[in-house]
Amino acid sequence: xxxxxxxxxxTKEYGNGTxxxxxxxxxxxxxxxxxxxxxxxxxxxxxxNIVGCLDSPTTGAVSVAGVDIAGLDQRGLTKFRRxxxxxxxxxxxxxxxxxxxxxxxxxxxxxxxxxxxRAVEMLERVGMGHRLLHHPAQLxxxxxxxxxxxxxxVNEPALILADEPTGNLDQKTGKIVLDxxxxxxxxxxxxxVVTHNTGIAALGDRTVELMDGKIVLDxACERKGKExx
Amino acid sequence: MFMRILGKxxxxxxxxxxxxxxxxxxxxxxxxxxxxxxxAMNDKMGxxxxxxxxxxxxxPRSDTIEVGLPGMTFGSVTEQRYVDESDLWKIxxxxxxxxxVLGYAPLxxxxxEAGDASGGTQNVVLAGTYFExxxxxxxxxxxxxxxxxxxxxxxxxxxxxxxxxxxxxxxxIVGTAAAEALGLEIGSEYSVRYSDPETANATSGRFRVSGxxxxxxxxxxxxFVDMAAAQALSGRPGKVHSVQVSGLCTDCxxxxxxxxxxxxxxxxxxxxxxQLVFAENQIMMQLEQTMTLVTAVALGAxxxxxxxxxxxxxxxxxxxxxxxxxxxxxxxxxxxxxxxEAAIIGLAGGAIGYGAGYGLAQYIGHSVFExxxxxxxxxxxxxxxxxxxxxxxxxxxxxRRATQVEPAAVLRGE
Numbered sequence: 313x314x315x316x317x318x319x320x321x322x323t324k325e326y327g328n329g330t331x332x333x334x335x336x337x338x339x340x341x342x343x344x345x346x347x348x349x350x351x352x353x354x355x356x357x358x359x360x361n362i363v364g365c366l367d368s369p370t371t372g373a374v375s376v377a378g379v380d381i382a383g384l385d386q387r388g389l390t391k392f393r394r395x396x397x398x399x400x401x402x403x404x405x406x407x408x409x410x411x412x413x414x415x416x417x418x419x420x421x422x423x424x425x426x427x428x429x430r431a432v433e434m435l436e437r438v439g440m441g442h443r444l445l446h447h448p449a450q451l452x453x454x455x456x457x458x459x460x461x462x463x464x465x466v467n468e469p470a471l472i473l474a475d476e477p478t479g480n481l482d483q484k485t486g487k488i489v490l491d492x493x494x495x496x497x498x499x500x501x502x503x504x505v506v507t508h509n510t511g512i513a514a515l516g517d518r519t520v521e522l523m524d525g526k527i528v529l530d531x532a533c534e535r536k537g538k539e540x541x
Numbered sequence: 542m543f544m545r546i547l548g549k550x551x552x553x554x555x556x557x558x559x560x561x562x563x564x565x566x567x568x569x570x571x572x573x574x575x576x577x578x579x580x581a582m583n584d585k586m587g588x589x590x591x592x593x594x595x596x597x598x599x600x601p602r603s604d605t606i607e608v609g610l611p612g613m614t615f616g617s618v619t620e621q622r623y624v625d626e627s628d629l630w631k632i633x634x635x636x637x638x639x640x641x642v643l644g645y646a647p648l649x650x651x652x653x654e655a656g657d658a659s660g661g662t663q664n665v666v667l668a669g670t671y672f673e674x675x676x677x678x679x680x681x682x683x684x685x686x687x688x689x690x691x692x693x694x695x696x697x698x699x700x701x702x703x704x705x706x707x708x709x710x711x712x713x714i715v716g717t718a719a720a721e722a723l724g725l726e727i728g729s730e731y732s733v734r735y736s737d738p739e740t741a742n743a744t745s746g747r748f749r750v751s752g753x754x755x756x757x758x759x760x761x762x763x764x765f766v767d768m769a770a771a772q773a774l775s776g777r778p779g780k781v782h783s784v785q786v787s788g789l790c791t792d793c794x795x796x797x798x799x800x801x802x803x804x805x806x807x808x809x810x811x812x813x814x815x816q817l818v819f820a821e822n823q824i825m826m827q828l829e830q831t832m833t834l835v836t837a838v839a840l841g842a843x844x845x846x847x848x849x850x851x852x853x854x855x856x857x858x859x860x861x862x863x864x865x866x867x868x869x870x871x872x873x874x875x876x877x878x879x880x881x882e883a884a885i886i887g888l889a890g891g892a893i894g895y896g897a898g899y900g901l902a903q904y905i906g907h908s909v910f911e912x913x914x915x916x917x918x919x920x921x922x923x924x925x926x927x928x929x930x931x932x933x934x935x936x937x938x939x940x941r942r943a944t945q946v947e948p949a950a951v952l953r954g955e
Contacts, residue, residue: 475953
């Protein structure tokens with residue numbers, strides 16, 4: 313299986329001197345679910361942001377889907393992100409004045425092809441076909457997160473990045489979202505999840521643990537027969 | 542989809558957008574009012590000034606001859622010369638500014654004796670002129686001869702009675718002071734006697750009072766008769782002393798018209814009436830300076846209003862901007878979203894502002910100039926363009942701020 317993410321000697325330092333990542337070397341296989349864990353401030357989100365082209369490393373090489381993204385400028389990063397990355401956020405980040413359907417179509421707008429039918433299909437796929445014209449304020453947290461997942465999927469990205477996808481959900485709705493991610497992984501999507509929740513880590517193929525910006529644990533997990541806890 | 546986002550984004554923040562539109566409306570209204578007033582009044586004031594009389598005087602060119610003894614100069618004399626009446630139509634045919642020549646009236650002066658109310662005689666200036674004369678050399682668009690004369694050049698003359706008809710050699714306009722001194726009323730007939738100062742030959746003429754004029758100027762003590770009658774009385778056929786020309790000077794200096802008249806007519810001097818032109822220019826300049834200042838202040842206030850609203854807009858929507866960037870919106874798309882909103886604010890404010898400005902212009906017209914202001918269509922696109930420009934310009938900094946939002950930072954709540 314080919315690697316979809318290659319990081320070599322990646323260091324990220326912020327302006328105030330904080331070193332969020334230090335000489336990280338990591339390879340992620342296509343179609344795998346990788347869980348990034350670690351305490352707050354360990355560099356999990358920074359790593360996710362670099363892989364998702366929302367941030368650039370200070371030093372080191374990063375290749376995603378065969379493209380050296382460390383060498384891309386802002387415009388190049390935006391284009392790459394648009395075509396290759398689907399984001400799932402803890403806070404959902406839906407546009408409040410747009411309907412569920414429009415929030416999904418928003419991702420299509422920037423990729424250049426607005427296809428309402430496909431957006432409807434994506435929402436039906438995540439079980440939100442009956443809430444197409446509802447605004448975020450009319451949806452529960454779990455429903456909003458499912459809209460967020462539909463938005464992440466609509467452009468068929470190479471990578472799905474989820475930052476604490478169930479962090480704001482109760483256990484029941486969290487399970488619905490995780491089952492959805494399990495299904496996506498089964499369909500062949502490459503998923504990277506950042507979480508504190510060890511239960512979520514158990515669903516993945518691999519767990520990477522960070523501490524002070526360094527990888528302290530890299531553990532492959534048994535894949536078969538997994539479902540959300 | 543873009544329009545849907547734009548429409549919903551505006552609809553969601555109706556109040557804020559309304560405030561920004563109101564800010565633009567204020568600037569646009571003042572700009573529109575002042576532009577309308579300025580443009581309409583420019584024409585109107587040109588017309589008003591024309592009512593006060595001619596603003597260019599054409600006189601024959603005279604050589605000045607120094608007189609005296611060798612080494613001593615006693616002064617100078619000038620030979621009396623005339624403007625040839627047959628050349629006068631050329632005044633209307635000057636090279637570039639002929640359309641601005643609204644009328645001319647030639648004058649031939651002579652001092653005559655007229656019988657007064659007490660049975661004696663008084664010297665009075667009798668001027669021959671055109672009251673309302675067709676000029677066959679000049680045809681209007683319909684093929685009719687162009688009409689000129691004192692009625693066109695001096696429409697402000699306050700006439701009691703009426704103007705003599707063209708070609709009426711008996712009719713006359715008598716100045717109010719002259720009429721009083723000579724005991725004349727409308728309809729009175731009177732005789733005058735002209736003595737040639739060189740030959741001492743005398744000629745007489747008889748006239749009827751068609752109207753009595755009050756101008757408050759030298760005309761009040763003069764008599765005006767048909768040019769042909771005056772020329773016959775003093776034996777100077779085809780000669781005139783001077784020509785009063787009324788030039789419309791809103792878009793050109795009177796000096797330009799005067800210079801073209803000098804170039805068109807042989808041996809004449811054409812001078813603009815400096816004081817009148819100076820006053821006209823001064824008033825218009827002061828008006829335009831004041832208008833420019835007020836408009837600049839109002840547009841500055843509008844720009845501040847729009848900038849404040851757009852800045853608040855960007856700050857409130859930082860997360861949305863971060864999200865849009867995270868899902869692939871580049872800076873151009875982000876800028877387009879906010880600039881499109883600014884454009885809508887600018888155009889809506891411009892349209893409403895134009896209407897309000899037209900109303901304001903009417904108020905200014907009635908309160909300052911005591912007249913209504915006509916609609917000037919060109920002000921509509923100018924006002925819209927100014928409003929659009931101000932809204933876009935005022936949004937430049939907020940939009941720049943929007944493009945600088947770092948998605949990673951705002952999405953994690955910083």
